[in-house]
Amino acid sequence: MMPHWTSDEEGPLSEFSTKRALKQVEAISKQPHYVGSKEHEVVANYLVKELNKLGLETSVQEGYTLSDWGNLVQSKNILARIKGTSNSKALLLLTHYDSAPHSYSKGASDAGSGVATILESVRAFLYSKTPHKNDIIILFSDAEELGLNGAALFVTKHHWAKEIGLVLNFEARGSSGPSYMLMETNKGNAGLVKEFAAAKTTFPVSNSLMYSIYKMLPNDTDLTVFREQGNIQGYNFAFIDDHFNYHTAQDDINHLNKNTLAHQGTYLMPLLNYFSNADLNTTQASEDHVYFTIPYTFINYPFSWVLPMVVIALALFIFLLFLGRAKRILSFREIGIGFIPFLSSLIGTGLITFFGWKALLILYPQYTDLLNGFTYNGHAYIAAFVLLALAITLAFYNRFSAKKVTMNHYVAPLFIWIVINGALAFSLQGAGFLIIPVYFGLFLFAAFIITQKSRKILSLTFSIPALIIIAPFIQMFPIGLGLKVLFGSAVLTVMTFGLLLPVFGAFAKKGIWSLVFFVLAIGFFAKAHSESGYEYGKAKSNSLLYVYNADTDKANWATYDTNLDSWTKGYLGKNPKEAMALNETPLFSKYNSGFTYAAEAPKKGILKPNIEFLEDRVVGNQRYLKIKISPNRNVNRYDIFANEKMAIHNFKANGVTTLGQKNSLYQRKGKKILSYYVVGNIPLEMQFSVNVATVLDMELMESSFDLMTNPLFGIAKRENWMMPTPFVLNDAVVIKQKIKPSPLSVVNTLENTIANSIVKDSMTVVKDSLKKP
Numbered sequence: 001m002m003p004h005w006t007s008d009e010e011g012p013l014s015e016f017s018t019k020r021a022l023k024q025v026e027a028i029s030k031q032p033h034y035v036g037s038k039e040h041e042v043v044a045n046y047l048v049k050e051l052n053k054l055g056l057e058t059s060v061q062e063g064y065t066l067s068d069w070g071n072l073v074q075s076k077n078i079l080a081r082i083k084g085t086s087n088s089k090a091l092l093l094l095t096h097y098d099s100a101p102h103s104y105s106k107g108a109s110d111a112g113s114g115v116a117t118i119l120e121s122v123r124a125f126l127y128s129k130t131p132h133k134n135d136i137i138i139l140f141s142d143a144e145e146l147g148l149n150g151a152a153l154f155v156t157k158h159h160w161a162k163e164i165g166l167v168l169n170f171e172a173r174g175s176s177g178p179s180y181m182l183m184e185t186n187k188g189n190a191g192l193v194k195e196f197a198a199a200k201t202t203f204p205v206s207n208s209l210m211y212s213i214y215k216m217l218p219n220d221t222d223l224t225v226f227r228e229q230g231n232i233q234g235y236n237f238a239f240i241d242d243h244f245n246y247h248t249a250q251d252d253i254n255h256l257n258k259n260t261l262a263h264q265g266t267y268l269m270p271l272l273n274y275f276s277n278a279d280l281n282t283t284q285a286s287e288d289h290v291y292f293t294i295p296y297t298f299i300n301y302p303f304s305w306v307l308p309m310v311v312i313a314l315a316l317f318i319f320l321l322f323l324g325r326a327k328r329i330l331s332f333r334e335i336g337i338g339f340i341p342f343l344s345s346l347i348g349t350g351l352i353t354f355f356g357w358k359a360l361l362i363l364y365p366q367y368t369d370l371l372n373g374f375t376y377n378g379h380a381y382i383a384a385f386v387l388l389a390l391a392i393t394l395a396f397y398n399r400f401s402a403k404k405v406t407m408n409h410y411v412a413p414l415f416i417w418i419v420i421n422g423a424l425a426f427s428l429q430g431a432g433f434l435i436i437p438v439y440f441g442l443f444l445f446a447a448f449i450i451t452q453k454s455r456k457i458l459s460l461t462f463s464i465p466a467l468i469i470i471a472p473f474i475q476m477f478p479i480g481l482g483l484k485v486l487f488g489s490a491v492l493t494v495m496t497f498g499l500l501l502p503v504f505g506a507f508a509k510k511g512i513w514s515l516v517f518f519v520l521a522i523g524f525f526a527k528a529h530s531e532s533g534y535e536y537g538k539a540k541s542n543s544l545l546y547v548y549n550a551d552t553d554k555a556n557w558a559t560y561d562t563n564l565d566s567w568t569k570g571y572l573g574k575n576p577k578e579a580m581a582l583n584e585t586p587l588f589s590k591y592n593s594g595f596t597y598a599a600e601a602p603k604k605g606i607l608k609p610n611i612e613f614l615e616d617r618v619v620g621n622q623r624y625l626k627i628k629i630s631p632n633r634n635v636n637r638y639d640i641f642a643n644e645k646m647a648i649h650n651f652k653a654n655g656v657t658t659l660g661q662k663n664s665l666y667q668r669k670g671k672k673i674l675s676y677y678v679v680g681n682i683p684l685e686m687q688f689s690v691n692v693a694t695v696l697d698m699e700l701m702e703s704s705f706d707l708m709t710n711p712l713f714g715i716a717k718r719e720n721w722m723m724p725t726p727f728v729l730n731d732a733v734v735i736k737q738k739i740k741p742s743p744l745s746v747v748n749t750l751e752n753t754i755a756n757s758i759v760k761d762s763m764t765v766v767k768d769s770l771k772k773p
Contacts, residue, residue: 099251101146199273288303
């Protein structure tokens with residue numbers, strides 16, 4: 001599925017070198033470089049220099065965007081362009097260079113690996129002097145971690161965006177494992193599928209089931225912005241294993257698997273060579289294709305084949321049943337009995353695994369510390385429950401099945417697989433390739449009916465498709481979705497076992513094999529137990545904030561943690577109170593994390609922001625406001641909240657409106673108006689109107705990410721087996737304060753005069769160092 005060995009040598013200059021790419025990752029990921037940090041500017045300048053070293057003219061695009069998530073930020077995109085020989089559509093190489101805020105992430109995998117993959121591939125491409133027709137645009141986008149803002153700035157404000165025909169986006173959701181290819185398109189995928197197959201990548205890993213599920217879920221990559229805002233399609237390449245390192249302080253070069261980085265290179269080099277000369281218009285299509293990969297091979301066919309393939313399989317299945325019955329090889333009684341061990345195994349393993357994981361969460365409460373749901377010993381649990389599923393299944397078949405009736409009992413799994421594929425043909429056509437292992441099972445079944453003999457070599461050979469196509473999902477699902485779906489892996493193990501029944505059914509001593517698998521399962525459970533603690537490199541995440549309420553003149557320590565440790569107890573005490581009041585204005589987080597505990601904290605005399613009402617007047621039934629919030633300390637973030645009953649119209653923040661806004665009403669979820677990530681301590685200016693009868697009920701939270709270094713606090717350093725919790729505002733000094741209105745002045749002028757004065761912005765929105773040709 002991916003390279004399993006990577007040379008420590010640099011290799012020829014005309015080829016992608018993992019060693020050279022790792023040097024780029026090391027340079028980029030020395031320190032956290034989130035938007036607004038000093039290191040962020042250092043990394044941006046480094047990328048400009050590296051592109052210049054390649055002989056490319058580099059440019060910078062800067063400007064504000066307000067995402068539909070309500071995130072406002074001034075992004076700084078780094079761009080370069082390699083001219084082709086024709087005026088065709090351009091190929092875009094895309095990744096982001098900012099690291100995740102709040103958690104001290106160094107961004108080695110996410111997305112230093114993407115930056116390094118592009119830099120090294122472009123270097124090799126230019127060194128080889130590869131002739132190419134299409135222009136190649138390189139975009140290192142900014143503020144992806146905050147709300148895809150850099151990509152939005154490029155797509156909506158840069159004239160190059162209209163010239164792009166295809167995007168190759170490199171991402172990470174972990175630090176190891178194979179890189180999966182996912183397509184994004186507003187229409188059909190047939191063109192993308194055919195062109196990807198033609199590019200002949202060495203280690204393709206993808207399937208249309210992932211594509212179909214991906215299309216149904218809310219997506220959050222830069223490529224999503226290109227598709228939604230610019231109708232530009234492309235490919236994502238991302239690895240997801242060791243998900244526990246994602247957005248954490250452990251996202252460093254030591255945790256990035258070099259074989260995984262090499263896998264990214266095996267994608268980009270052939271794709272760059274191919275798409276730099278291909279007609280990018282051919283990637284457009286209205287039809288969808290089923291596709292999947294087996295080692296070194298990418299297979300595809302139209303969605304329109306899915307239902308006929310199921311119908312043909314069902315017809316063949318029924319024909320073989322009646323032929324077997326006519327030849328007195330099959331017995332309907334034995335076929336009926338065959339459903340007992342198969343269904344019992346499915347239900348039994350599913351229930352045992354589902355409730356078994358629930359029990360483990362009670363026995364090991366620390367597993368909930370990692371918000372992404374995949375523990376450091378997650379692979380041991382996958383192995384343990386898969387082996388347990390095999391033990392249970394073999395036990396049932398030992399009780400209800402014998403070698404001489406194996407093919408009679410093979411009818412049950414074949415029938416259930418055909419039924420499942422029939423349902424998928426109508427509901428999830430991307431999974432249509434799952435019928436292929438069923439066909440091999442039917443061929444094996446047919447060979448038995450015709451010859452009345454079972455052949456071990458034939459059984460083993462025809463079992464290979466099930467192992468290659470289905471078995472990888474057993475591991476992929478819990479890695480990608482968390483260990484909460486382990487029961488799905490157990491059920492899929494039994495389903496795969498069903499297709500392999502001609503092999504397992506030949507086992508004369510299924511009871512002994514069941515015991516062997518059970519003992520192995522116990523061994524992996526023991527291994528998981530031995531790895532259930534924390535250590536350096538496998539750290540416990542924890543959180544601490546200092547929250548000062550300027551309206552009540554009271555301060556609190558606060559945490560999101562359920563399981564307090566010695567470090568957090570040092571500030572919250574052994575018996576902290578629940579943080580009910582702090583959750584009245586909930587901060588956005590990926591996993592909807594709320595504050596759990598709080599304790600009184602000393603007041604530190606932190607300077608409050610200035611709140612100025614630059615405009616506050618009434619025209620007719622509308623009240624027009626312009627509010628400026630200026631920090632009096634170095635800050636990183638503002639969160640603005642308002643009563644949900646406030647209907648806000650014509651909203652602008654720092655001169656920009658929400659992306660894709662369709663009418664004057666500002667769309668928001670809950671109390672949140674926006675989160676402003678501050679660069680250079682630039683104030684926040686909000687401009688909007690409300691009904692004159694509306695009570696102005698607004699609040700701000702001003703945050704600086706310096707709790708650990710602020711001399712006012714003297715916070716103790718975490719122990720080396722601890723790290724900041726990701727996905728939440730953490731290690732921050734926060735001020736909560738009401739945004740209080742100023743006296744109103746009623747203005748008796750024409751509405752359109754007022755409207756014109758409001759539309760004019762005092763801020764420069766976009767700075768672009770590129771000039772139109």
